[in-house]
Amino acid sequence: MRSPDPARLGTEVGRLTAPMRLLLAALALLLASPALAQTPADLPSWDARGDVLIRNATVHTVTNGTLGNTDVLVRDGRIDDIGQNLRAPRGIEVVDATGMHLTPGMIDAHSHIALSSVNEASNPIVAEVQMRDAVNPSDIGIYRALAGGTTSIHVMHGSANPIGGENETLKLRWGTLDPDGLLFEGAPRTIKFALGENPTRVHGQGRGIRPRSRMGIEQVFREAFTEAQMYRAEQETAEREGRPLPPINRRMETLADILSGEVLVHAHSYRSDEILMLLDVLQDFGVSRMTFQHANEAYKVAPELAAAGAYASVFSDWWSYKFEVYYSSAYNAAVLARNGVRTSVNSDDAGMIRHLYHEAAKSQRYGSLTDDEALALVTINPAYQLGIEDRVGSIEEGKDADLALFTAHPLSIYTTVAKTYVDGIARFDAERDGDDQRLYVDPDSEILDSFANGATLLVRHADGCMVLR
Amino acid sequence: MLRTLVAVALAVGLLAADVSAQVLRGGTAGDTPRRPISTAHAITNARVIVAPGRILDRATVVVRDGRIVAVGEDAEVPFDATLIEGDSMWVYAGFLDLYSHAGVADAEDVDYDGEPGDPPRERAGIVPDQDVRTMYNPGDNAVKALREAGFTAAHVTPKEGLFSGMGAVALLREPGRAEYLQSIFLPRTETAIAQIDGAGGVYPNTPMGVLSVMRETIENVRREQASREAFDGDANRALRPSYDPVMDALQPVLSGDRPLVFYVDGWLDAHRALRATEEMRIPTTLLAGVPDVAPVLDKLLQRGVPFIAPLALPDTVASDSLSRMTPLPAPTVASPGGISFVGARRTASYRDVDTEEAALTAQRIASVQRAEASPARLAEAEVPFAFGSFGEKGGELRDNLRRMVEAGLSREDALAALTTEAAGLVGLGGAMGTVESGKLANLVVTTGDYFADTTQVRFVFVEGVRHEIEAAKTRATGDPDAEVTAVGTWTYSVETPGGAQTGTMTIEGTPGDLSGEITGQDGDATAFDSISLEGDLLSITFSNEGLAITLTGTIVDDEFEGTADVGSFGSFPFTATRQPD
Secondary structure, three states: OOOOOHHHHHHHHOOOOHHHHHHHHHHHHHHOOOOOOEOHHHOOOOOOOOOEEEEEEEEEOOOOOEEEEEEEEEEOOEEEEEEOOOOOOOOOEEEEOOOOEEEEOEEEEEEOOOEOOOOOOOOOEOOOOEHHHHEOOOOHHHHHHHOOOEEEEEEOOOOOOOEEEEOEEEEOOEOEOOHHHHEOOOOOEEEEEEOOHHHHHHHHHHHOOOOOOHHHHHHHHHHHHHHHHHHHHHHHHHHHOOOOOOOOOHHHHHHHHHHOOOEEEEEEEOOHHHHHHHHHHHHHOOOOOEEEEEOOOHHHHHHHHHHHOOEEEEOOOOOOOOHHHOOOOOOHHHHHHHOOOOEEEOOOOOOHHHHHHHHHHHHHHOOOOOHHHHHHOOOHHHHHHHOOOOOOOOOOOOOEOOEEEEOOOOOOOOOOEEEEEEOOEEEEEHHHEOOOOOOOOOOOOOOOOOOOOHHHHHOOOOOHHHOOO | OHHHHHHHHHHHHHHHHHHHHHHHHOOOOOOOOOOOOOOOEEEEEEEEEEEOOEEEEEEEEEEEOOEEEEEEOOOOOOOOOEEEEOOOOEEEEOEEEEEEOOOEOOOOOOOOOOOOOOOOHHHHOEOOOOEHHHOEOOOOHHHHHHHHOOEEEEEEOOOOOOEEEEEEEEEOOOOOOOOOHHHHEOOOOOEEEEEOOOOOOOOOOOHHHHHHHHHHHHHHHHHHHHHHHHHHHOHHHOOOOOOOHHHHHHHHHHOOOOOEEEEOOOHHHHHHHHHHHHHOOOOOEEEEOOOOOHHHHHHHHHHOOOEEEEOOOOOOOOOOHHHHOOOOOOOOOOOOOOOOOOOOOOOOOOOOHHHHHHHHHHHHHHHHHHHHHHHHHHHHOOOOEEEEOEOOOHHHHHHHHHHHHHOOOOHHHHHHHHOHHHHHHOOOOOOOOOOOOOOEOOEEEEOOOOOOOOOOEEEEEEOOEEEEOOOOOOOOOOOOOOOOOOOEEEEEEEEEOOEEEEEEEEEEEEOOEEEEEEEOOOOOEEEOOEEEEEOOEEEEEEEEOOEEEEEEEEEEOOEEEEEEEOHHHOEEEEEEEEOOO
């Protein structure tokens, strides 16, 4: 039994009196079929690993080209075999994907969903705070991202400070209320840096302290790193001499870990001059693994970035929301990619994260990237930037079965996501998609009247990472 | 009278200061205990709930010098004992509130207008050295309300800060003659309190900032301890130890001598707190405060962390015809809390707010039910747990307990959480929690089953000090069908902390059109602003010198009993008697 056609019902409901509308709504509840909908309560726990055979799909491996009429066998959450006419192990679920397209799950290198706080904005350097302490597994944004084929996200500290907190890489294992269940085991530590208007506005303009200018931001970095070197030396000397360790300073610990290469830098940046500035600073201190986030003017310094081995994570076509992002181009991703810069396209937003494949496709309209180049922008490239490229980002034997199954070519405007797998578990399934996927409702929850506040809710005014909480 | 009442209300603070003088004089005013002729009490022929599940149907409890000295069917009643004839009454061990703010003063605001990134530790909330025993007022109304609900001891805690200070267990009585205030605290019950409490505008401002500061603080206590030990061994090998109140307050936590009680307001912070305490290698953690424990229950079990469940509950949510038809899924193994999810719902259009609201209402009701069932779930999973009142008003506690019992918590488990389990969790199992010889004479005497809503608490003994509990306040709702008249001249008496004030009031007119005035001891009359009588419930408002005063109560024959509510000054018992014509 299928539910009544919502669209038709909607137009008819409009003409009914209020009591009739209530009655009809009640009937709609009874007519709806609970057997079809997947509820979060049905979802396996976060540590479950799935087994499935996806048959006869067009498989976009991203790293090894596109394979027609190909089967992908998933065992215990990993891609076990890729080939034609694979034998289905006994009892395994078989999904007929004839006419459909299978890609690696989308990876968003810049997100702020699933967080209960974003910015510890009280100090220009807060390297010691960690987004893993702010992960909120019940954010409905996770489910919406899954519905767009996204399987891993990089939840970042905000951009209020030159040096923000440590980010966290998550797998979208929707259905658990344990925040630790979402952590991407083994993903390297990364940290948020921020250049330009945001930190100078919050600290310089807002509080009359450094940094007040782009020059000030550079000095914040140089001083902090120098202090961290001294701190680490002091700790190491005490350890070597067998003396009690001096007091710990977690801020300095993290900064020192950046210098030793343990923590990857992800820097919120826009202008080419400030990008070069940070490149200089990091090179002076021997830091080599860095990703420039947003980087709207990165196309101007693409050769320099490529030479330094720096990465870029950009918007497809979003700018002019403040002065420092006026000089932008939709060709940014394509120019960077063709100049040898490993580039990703990110969302920074709970809305855009639902169609990263579409954002990637824009690089074909603006820059004529190939299918693999375009898909790499939202799969293997962000995986490299997060240091998880050996686990996800492409369809290869041995990798995690984080997959998105599309109804049409993933770069087509007509495509939709049919199923999204994380560790071989279908965490999103369009066929079993109920209307309400909230994991947890508090006793005092309210209906959000988005029509009264529609304009303010639906329009983005600034970077997602300037949420001051 | 009115000016007197106001003046009295204003003088409450001053009067409280006088109490100590009265103690020294052996004064008799107010609640100050006099030296009794004998400290012996006997409750005879009562149903004694010795411990959860252990009941003596007809026994006598004898108390002397603050201890229970005999419990039994044949216990001898000493000649000098004050008697309570307990026939038909029930005697419970006094309850222990394991997380209370009753009587605890707010910490003083720390003035700081320097850079928000580097506030002094007091402003940042790193005040583990703040001692609740210096912030506690045993005469506070909240303490009285707790006692009237049957609580005889409470683990009271400071309210603010991430390491907000030291909690300790207080006996819920006022100090006796020649007793220090601090002596109502039980020794060796100190705890360290942690909570994810941002400093508000300065560092640390967010939960992640708070957790980072906690980790650093704890690690540095460890390092300072190591440094002190190294210095003691060879002064050349370490810096000289420095005076560090943070270190001194938290070191006992790391050595396992003092539990860390971590307050969190929801399941999400509970997960974070459990992870943080594990990473900080805290030997003994108690988690406190999550209304719905289901999402974190497995982790509590795995970690072996005991739990202090809030006696506060969310307000009930009224259902309507549509929300009653909204199906909710049953709890599953994967989701022991019964994750609130409406799988079968189809909202017809974005304009169809009714369906959306009905679904939300159904989910909110389920959410309230989960909170009510949370203690039952803890008992079922055999997680050691007790109750804490947190900020909840004493008057609500019994109602909430009843809701929890109705939601599946057995009376025995509820009682254990209030008595034996609670005492065990703070190392007081030998001193309280049961009605047994040798225990502190902390007793609750009721007219019946504590968890029944008609039962009244009649007496509460705190370390042998008898508190008679006035019969429950006048029914606030009254009886709408009663037929009484308010007309007449009444003499009234209002109980204020400064003593009883008396006067007269006259009410005239016909039902629906009443008026009147009230006259104080000074002879001045004030007309009522409003007066209404619904059934036997009489409400009168008037104002005096800018203060709005409300009298509310019920009339039975020629007696009026209720309260005089003087706004922020509080409520005072108000009684009146109609004079014969």
